[in-house]
Amino acid sequence: MATNEKFPQVIFLGNGINRAFGGMSWGEILHEMAADSKKQVDVNQLKSPMPLQAIYLTDDNVNDTLKKHKYKLFGKIGEDKLHLELLQRILSINADHIITTNYSYELEFAAYPELLKLSDKSKERKIEKLRVCENNKKQGNKYMLYEYNRLLTDNTENKVWHIHGEARKHSSIVLGHYYYGMLLNEIIAYSKNKRNDYQEKQKNGAEIKIKSWVDAFIMGDVYVLGSRFDLSEMDLWWLLARKKREKASHGKIYFYEPQEISDDADERLKMLNLYAKIVKHGRKLPKRDDTNPQVCAERDKGFKECYIKAIEDIANNVIKKRTM
Numbered sequence: 001m002a003t004n005e006k007f008p009q010v011i012f013l014g015n016g017i018n019r020a021f022g023g024m025s026w027g028e029i030l031h032e033m034a035a036d037s038k039k040q041v042d043v044n045q046l047k048s049p050m051p052l053q054a055i056y057l058t059d060d061n062v063n064d065t066l067k068k069h070k071y072k073l074f075g076k077i078g079e080d081k082l083h084l085e086l087l088q089r090i091l092s093i094n095a096d097h098i099i100t101t102n103y104s105y106e107l108e109f110a111a112y113p114e115l116l117k118l119s120d121k122s123k124e125r126k127i128e129k130l131r132v133c134e135n136n137k138k139q140g141n142k143y144m145l146y147e148y149n150r151l152l153t154d155n156t157e158n159k160v161w162h163i164h165g166e167a168r169k170h171s172s173i174v175l176g177h178y179y180y181g182m183l184l185n186e187i188i189a190y191s192k193n194k195r196n197d198y199q200e201k202q203k204n205g206a207e208i209k210i211k212s213w214v215d216a217f218i219m220g221d222v223y224v225l226g227s228r229f230d231l232s233e234m235d236l237w238w239l240l241a242r243k244k245r246e247k248a249s250h251g252k253i254y255f256y257e258p259q260e261i262s263d264d265a266d267e268r269l270k271m272l273n274l275y276a277k278i279v280k281h282g283r284k285l286p287k288r289d290d291t292n293p294q295v296c297a298e299r300d301k302g303f304k305e306c307y308i309k310a311i312e313d314i315a316n317n318v319i320k321k322r323t324m
Helices: 016-020 026-036 050-057 062-068 081-092 106-111 113-117 120-128 177-194 197-204 213-219 234-245 265-272 293-323
Strands: 009-013 097-100 131-133 147-153 156-162 221-225 253-257 277-280
Touching: 009 213, 009 293, 016 081, 016 293, 026 050, 026 062, 050 177, 081 106, 081 147, 081 156, 081 293, 097 213, 106 113, 106 147, 106 156, 113 120, 177 213, 177 234, 213 234, 221 293, 253 293
Parallel strands: 009 097, 009 221, 097 156, 221 253, 253 277
Antiparallel strands: 131 147, 147 156
16 A cells, blocks of 8 residues: 555444433334234344344334334434533544444434424434435435435534435335345445446546445445444445455454453454454443343443543544544
8 A cells, every 4th residue: 555545534333322322222123113013022032133033023014114113213312411422522533434324313413413402304304404415316226325414513524324224214224134135235236336446546546436335435444333243234244355355455444342242242253353453442341131230330331431432542543544
């Protein structure tokens, strides 16, 4: 890599920060689905991967169920001011792109807190006006490969890509193996069309334009925060492998998390270590036990400590990369 070559700086944000401050978890989404189902199901006892649990609970009618609950999926800013401050700190880093797997709009609310005071329908109209499409079409791809929300705060622009869909657009939401498969098909087709495009542009000294979040992920330095990269998320694991195989010079992946977050941590992290640098922050967490309030409180505190330190580390790394 040439010494003057700089890659896009990309924050990849999962649901971890929101969960640490009382936001909706995937488990809670499944409980909402179970409440609509005539099945007598204890969601906590389901053993199948999360996408298949959604299929089972809705009799393979995921989109219809999500449409019914879309305003619940809009998200919220917790009562703890630290939640808002952390999200605003992420926005202040001024990364070139923020990629998020969240359907919810905590980042949008952090950029424009006045949205929180509006009715659900008013929120929806305001958020729709933030949309920018990069494929020169009036309507973007169903799976939102080309669409981001443009957030302007204190002369800072943030491009927020909701890669698994948005709550306001229920047909875009990726939840269930069918939808993961369709999204992966779109990603593979997009990558195939690119062929050796990145490498050829580098050889010719031409600019590599970011027209999709896929471009940002492949070419950028990617800082992953608050995401487990669950083993069922085949689109993300395919992209890790695709990035590793890219012939053009490209950025690295940095995966941030606490000392211990799940029973499958060793296996999952060994796999992630093939593609990313694992960055540990904060104390070692006790093993998860949802029936023990003390353990839950200790884990929440540990996650918050991790996120505070990780965000500052990411901010410093972005500055460093831009000044190299």
